[in-house]
Amino acid sequence: MLTEQLRTTLQQMPKAELHIHIEGSLEPELIFALAQRNGVSLPYESVEALRQAYAFSDLQSFLDIYYAGASVLLTEQDFYDMTAAYLHKAAADNVRHAEIFFDPQTHTARGVPFETVINGIWRACQEGPISATLIMCFLRHLSEDDALATLDQALPHRDKFIGVGLDSSEVGHQPEKFARVFERARQLGLRPVAHAGEEGPPAYIESALDVLKVERIDHGVRCLESPELVERLVREQMALTVCPLSNIKLRVFDVMAAHNLRTLLDKGLAVTINSDDPAYFGGYLNENFIAAFDALPLDVSHARQLARNSFAAAFLGDEAKRAFLAEVDSFFEHAAADTVVNPT
Ligand code: ADE
Ligand code: ZN
Numbered sequence: 001m002l003t004e005q006l007r008t009t010l011q012q013m014p015k016a017e018l019h020i021h022i023e024g025s026l027e028p029e030l031i032f033a034l035a036q037r038n039g040v041s042l043p044y045e046s047v048e049a050l051r052q053a054y055a056f057s058d059l060q061s062f063l064d065i066y067y068a069g070a071s072v073l074l075t076e077q078d079f080y081d082m083t084a085a086y087l088h089k090a091a092a093d094n095v096r097h098a099e100i101f102f103d104p105q106t107h108t109a110r111g112v113p114f115e116t117v118i119n120g121i122w123r124a125c126q127e128g129p130i131s132a133t134l135i136m137c138f139l140r141h142l143s144e145d146d147a148l149a150t151l152d153q154a155l156p157h158r159d160k161f162i163g164v165g166l167d168s169s170e171v172g173h174q175p176e177k178f179a180r181v182f183e184r185a186r187q188l189g190l191r192p193v194a195h196a197g198e199e200g201p202p203a204y205i206e207s208a209l210d211v212l213k214v215e216r217i218d219h220g221v222r223c224l225e226s227p228e229l230v231e232r233l234v235r236e237q238m239a240l241t242v243c244p245l246s247n248i249k250l251r252v253f254d255v256m257a258a259h260n261l262r263t264l265l266d267k268g269l270a271v272t273i274n275s276d277d278p279a280y281f282g283g284y285l286n287e288n289f290i291a292a293f294d295a296l297p298l299d300v301s302h303a304r305q306l307a308r309n310s311f312a313a314a315f316l317g318d319e320a321k322r323a324f325l326a327e328v329d330s331f332f333e334h335a336a337a338d339t340v341v342n343p344t
Helices: 004-012 028-038 047-052 059-072 076-092 104-108 114-126 144-160 175-187 202-210 221-225 227-235 244-249 261-266 285-295 300-312 318-333
Strands: 015-021 095-102 131-139 163-167 191-196 216-219 239-242 270-273
Touching: 004 285, 004 300, 015 076, 015 216, 015 239, 015 270, 015 300, 028 047, 028 059, 028 076, 059 104, 076 095, 076 114, 095 114, 095 163, 095 318, 104 114, 104 131, 104 144, 114 131, 114 144, 131 144, 144 175, 163 175, 175 191, 175 202, 191 202, 202 216, 202 221, 202 227, 216 221, 221 227, 221 239, 221 261, 239 261, 244 285, 261 270, 261 300, 270 285, 270 300, 285 300, 300 318
Parallel strands: 015 095, 095 131, 131 163, 163 191, 191 216, 216 239, 239 270
Antiparallel strands: none
16 A cells, blocks of 8 residues: 555655656647647547547557657757656656657658757757756667668767667567667667567567677566576666556556566566656656555565665766765655655
């Protein structure tokens, strides 16, 4: 059961978000506003009609709508507005640092120049109000040559992003397909991550580690199907960026009470909680924490662990990481004890 005290602790604790697709933060209201601003016609009558379409049966059924929603993004200002809106929502959730995914191929395939995409997103990140860095994702349903061409386009902007990721339709698009582009990215000093074990089997997590040499696994919840893999992930303290509301909306688990988050924590895995595509899945980061803690046997010790894990797994320098971890410890040692419970 989630007490008011625990809910307030979850809301107020300092945290990092490590798995958020910026295109997945595009709210229906902003989709409609940008469609109007850019003269794009949408196959939905209203904001409500669009929201009604957000009933997904699996990852692909979501991706079809998500790519359609992103089609309203045309100008640098559009990318800026979307990113600024997310950063302000994250700040309100006491997110101190965010590592934000963006999908350039979704936009360059529509004729939007690469620099329009990255400059708009990056400028918003520079302005705050929280610390934010960017991870460029390759769409795994496209070819590796397309990913290599995207990495080439990104080179003049190398200073604007810190890592590369792999997202979109997982099953049938094994990590091995992207071995060369990830090798090239690593040589450029980019930090590698990949979605694996969301819908795909444990073997995809293993090849993300062995072939792509990733430093974090996005989702990874299917690792429990392989005890040997779990042992390895624990030994290497490989972070998993778990997204509870996403997993329910995309039917990875039937209901939140059936989510394996508590089991993952009990096994000693370096679990973090994240929002994935908050505009589509019913909530930003605090709503993910609250939904998970409401349905699962999780207490304040888990909250502290998850907050610590989020900074420990972040691609931050040692000094910044230490400072954020100290902030978490201080919050739980002092502030949490006399958290003011909001009576409303
Ligand atoms: N792109 C946006 N969200 C995604 C997810 N949950 N899995 C794979 N690709 C995505
Ligand atoms: Zn994702």
